[in-house]
Amino acid sequence: MRCLTACLLLAALAWSARAELDPKALFEAPVALGDASGQPLISGKAQGCPYAADFNADGKVDLVLGAKDGMETASGGLWLIPNRGTNEKPAFAWSDAWRVKLPEGDLGVSCGCKSSGQVQPVAVDLNGDGYLDIAYSDTYRRAYLLLNDGKDREHPTFTQQKFFDMEKTNHGMYAGGGDWNGDGVLDFLHMTFAGAQFKVFKGAPVEGGKGVKFAEGGLPAAEVLKITGEKARKCAWAWDYSGTAKQRGVVEYVGVFRPEGGREEIAFFEVKDGVSRKLATLAQTAGQTPLLTASDLNADGRMDILFSCGLWRAETEHTKVWVMYGKGE
Ligand SMILES: [Ca+2]
Numbered sequence: 659m660r661c662l663t664a665c666l667l668l669a670a671l672a673w674s675a676r677a678e679l680d681p682k683a684l685f686e687a688p689v690a691l692g693d694a695s696g697q698p699l700i701s702g703k704a705q706g707c708p709y710a711a712d713f714n715a716d717g718k719v720d721l722v723l724g725a726k727d728g729m730e731t732a733s734g735g736l737w738l739i740p741n742r743g744t745n746e747k748p749a750f751a752w753s754d755a756w757r758v759k760l761p762e763g764d765l766g767v768s769c770g771c772k773s774s775g776q777v778q779p780v781a782v783d784l785n786g787d788g789y790l791d792i793a794y795s796d797t798y799r800r801a802y803l804l805l806n807d808g809k810d811r812e813h814p815t816f817t818q819q820k821f822f823d824m825e826k827t828n829h830g831m832y833a834g835g836g837d838w839n840g841d842g843v844l845d846f847l848h849m850t851f852a853g854a855q856f857k858v859f860k861g862a863p864v865e866g867g868k869g870v871k872f873a874e875g876g877l878p879a880a881e882v883l884k885i886t887g888e889k890a891r892k893c894a895w896a897w898d899y900s901g902t903a904k905q906r907g908v909v910e911y912v913g914v915f916r917p918e919g920g921r922e923e924i925a926f927f928e929v930k931d932g933v934s935r936k937l938a939t940l941a942q943t944a945g946q947t948p949l950l951t952a953s954d955l956n957a958d959g960r961m962d963i964l965f966s967c968g969l970w971r972a973e974t975e976h977t978k979v980w981v982m983y984g985k986g987e
């Protein structure tokens with residue numbers, strides 16, 4: 659009898675696991691990144707959007723941060739912050755941050771608006787030369803590619819190319835990423851008019867290297883995803899977080915969501931048959947306007963959510979950089 663009860667219980671558990679995904683179980687609680695002594699990494703930059711990639715190729719995953727120069731400006735840039743710890747226990751200090759440079763000097767990004775303009779990056783080796791490049795959106799007018807000159811791992815200089823012109827010079831032309839077509843290769847997501855449309859620039863492996871290049875030819879090269887329903891408005895990142903998305907015939911993604919009349923939050927979504935549904939709120943943030951990417955900070959093969967935020971007030975609190983480590987099942 660006891661065995662029968664146990665069997666029934668196990669069957670019920672297996673059934674509930676199949677029936678309903680618990681997205682909160684897929685991620686650890688947010689922790690603020692800091693240096694080896696535990697001092698939090700504080701950028702002092704408004705609306706930081708962090709991405710994890712090993713920039714200096716020392717085997718330890720570093721940070722790339724897109725952000726605005728301060729709380730009262732529409733201009734920003736990109737910073738590379740090396741990991742002085744390990745992948746298991748990373749250590750980052752703002753004093754180590756290297757501002758991305760062009761041959762003529764510091765990269766300056768014009769975002770059009772101090773509150774809804776942002777710098778949203780993805781680091782990827784676009785030409786397969788073994789040096790990381792950057793693709794980013796100014797969320798206002800244009801997206802760009804920055805090609806690493808390959809001369810200095812720690813302090814690289816880049817040449818800038820246009821990636822694509824946006825449909826319209828308009829605030830809220832946000833970006834995301836991840837793998838939207840399920841081929842395992844990183845894609846670039848253009849999220850027009852605060853997520854009204856999701857347009858994918860598919861990634862393809864660069865021949866002979868570890869690189870990924872995104873579809874070329876401007877907006878006509880992007881695939882418009884036909885998705886309705888409850889969607890992220892910015893920073894939508896698709897990966898198979900649960901490891902079951904493919905079998906279940908869905909696309910899982912995390913992103914920034916704004917509930918009706920509420921403030922922005924970090925949420926988990928699932929797209930099935932072209933309809934997006936919010937499954938869970940993953941985190942509420944200390945500062946306003948959180949921005950995120952889903953990349954692998956601790957190099958364990960599970961995607962982690964990296965985020966920052968901050969507008970105008972209490973900037974030391976709000977311009978920390980947080981991670982929610984992916985923990986899978
Ligand atoms: Ca590194």
Ligand SMILES: [Ca+2]
Nearest residue numbers: 837839843845
């Ligand atoms: Ca892909």
Ligand SMILES: [Ca+2]
Nearest residue numbers: 954956958960
């Ligand atoms: Ca990870």
